[in-house]
Amino acid sequence: MAVAVAPGWLSWYTWKFFLSPLVYRDEPRELPYLIPFVGHTFSMVTGAHRMFLDGRKRFGNNPWAVTIMGESLYVIPSAEHVQAVYRAPKTLDFDPFIKEMLSKYGITAHTASKMFDTLPGQTKNWMETSIENFKLQMHPGTKLDFVQKKLLSFIDDLLVWDRLRGRMVLEDGEEEKVVSLYSWSEMVIVDAQTRAFFDEALYEKCPDLLAHFQIYEDESWKLPMDLPDFATKALRSSKSSIEGGLRQYLQLHKDKRPNDSWIITTLCEDMDRLGLEETQKVHVLFSFYRVMNANAYKLVFWIITHLLFDPRLMEEIKAEIEPAFRGQEHSAPDLDYLFDSCPLLVSTCEEVLRLTNWPIGTRTVQVDTAIGGKKLRQGRKLLMPYRAMHFDSTVFGADAAAFNPRRSMENKALVTNKSYRPFGGAAYYCPGRYIARREVQMFTAVHAKAVRYISC
Ligand code: HEM
Known part of the structure; x- marks a missing residue:
């Protein structure tokens, strides 16, 4: 099996990390990885900072790319280039990310x-x-x-x-x-x-607000991951408890929450x-x-x-x-x-x-x-x-x-x-x-x- 897969893997690796950077010189180079699709997913979850420093060591201040779950993302490591990103808010847009989070x-x-x-x-x-x-x-x-x-x-x-x-x-x-x-x-x-x-009325509507928020925070690392329902029970129930309080709070007339x-x-x-x-x-x-x-x-x-x-x-x-x-x-x-x-x-x-x-x-x-x-x-x-x-x-x-x-x-x-x-x-x-x-x-x-x- 390994003998059958090895030539394919070798051609992929050679193309991806040696030949393709020569052909597409004007594009950011990719941080090398061993397993196609998986890329640096594991490093992103367990040690993203180390991965970013590793990229910086290899590529200096130049933009580079990293593959996470099959998606290749650009990385902008230098303050000067970050400023350039800030100067292009229409072409490099933040809204899609906020919408995804929302x-x-x-x-x-x-x-x-x-x-x-x-x-x-x-x-x-x-x-x-x-x-x-x-x-x-x-x-x-x-x-x-x-x-x-x-x-x-x-x-x-x-x-x-x-x-x-x-x-x-x-x-x-x-x-x-x-x-x-x-x-x-x-x-x-x-x-x-x-x-x-x-106003204090929020605590009347949700007396355990802080305890629920603590649970939510402890579990919030799961939020971006789209995990199945059984794995996010505490995340969802703490959010729903806080939202129950916020709903009643919003229903109050403004006079009832003067502060x-x-x-x-x-x-x-x-x-x-x-x-x-x-x-x-x-x-x-x-x-x-x-x-x-x-x-x-x-x-x-x-x-x-x-x-x-x-x-x-x-x-x-x-x-x-x-x-x-x-x-x-x-x-x-x-x-x-x-x-x-x-x-x-x-x-x-x-x-x-x-x-x-x-x-x-x-x-x-x-x-x-x-x-x-x-x-x-x-x-x-x-x-x-x-x-x-x-x-x-x-x-x-x-x-x-x-x-x-x-x-x-x-x-x-x-x-x-x-x-x-x-x-x-x-x-x-x-x-x-x-x-x-x-x-x-x-x-x-x-x-x-x-x-x-x-x-x-
Ligand atoms: C040490 C404490 C805090 C840190 C490190 C922090 C950090 C951040 C960061 C990194 C962002 C995203 C900025 C970006 O995408 O460029 C952000 C956004 C935001 N923060 Fe803070 N924050 C802190 C405390 C607070 C506090 C106390 C409030 C309000 C009471 C607050 C309100 C907001 C709001 C409303 C946004 C969203 C802004 C937007 O989407 O335009 N933050 N914060």
Whole structure:
């Protein structure tokens, strides 16, 4: 059998990875793989970052291609070429990817076309207007100040002993509790964000919202995979429980949820104007709830973990933030001091974000387009693995792969460098980045101040 297959495999391999690059010199080269169709599927699931670094080592800054489940995807590794992709939003389009993601949340093609079609006489479609509204809410200004104040004060209230309960508590004693740091970070951040953006009534309609969200998050890696129903039971039932609450919440008269943030009120009104039916509105609201809550808690977890493994850094940060608490054991910190006068805290949070966050930008090639001197063919998808750019030693230094909490303190320009993209970029640049940075710094400071660690 092996003898029969070997010549065929050899011809395929020789053509694919030696001859075809010579014939199609103007097209991105393919990262070699051994099994046709399967390609790098396994690496993508188990070690995508390593695969992207491997590609970078082979092809440098040139666009290259990788095969996943029979589909060849382009990879754009350099900051300069990512900028070129951003400059071509029509030919290298993000919408097909968002539509695909929305369909996984249950949004139908009919609803998607209402959301993405620009009506005669209008300059923007519903989706573009909603993203603009998110920016109005989340970019510096009075609307941001309002939710930020609420959010930060909730974080402060939630990080206390009495609030250690529910799924995060692994062992519960009279004077001692064993708590999952991951779960704790998630509960506090998601709870505070929910309370800052929605009225308390949401918890009346869905008292176990946080527990359901935790299950959803744990299972969400299955979302892009189209697995059979039996494998996604917990994913679907947690989503359906949250959506049950959101449905009842939407049915409430506006007077019954007076503390909604501006963006939630506006989003709901805009969905009414678009004429979406109730179930579709609930799916849209769920998709926004998820995107708002899916990242910050993970960052907080990794920051605290780094501090736990680096007691000296923890002590330095404790000393740095001390004046923000005016020496009190538990008092709301002086936020201006925290954000403006604690460079080590800020730089540590940024460094953990650089190393642990895994954003990948995606686009679909609508017409043949040249990027970095290579022709990208119509109909193919391209990936921008931002995290691989975070390991570029020409930008971040020879120790780019290591944790250096002082990195962005010593080189302040790094945070705005084009190779640093933890929040994506262009039209879809995360609008939550201002509030995310602040809540994460605040959580870290309050946590470092309130918790005494003893090694055992
Ligand atoms: C550390 C925390 C966070 C990280 C690392 C993060 C990262 C990202 C990334 C990578 C994107 C996609 C950008 C792209 O495709 O180019 C995104 C989109 C988005 N983020 Fe964040 N985010 C965080 C926190 C937040 C928060 C707190 C909110 C809101 C309260 C938020 C709201 C959004 C929204 C609405 C989008 C979609 C924008 C669009 O589709 O145009 N994010 N975020």
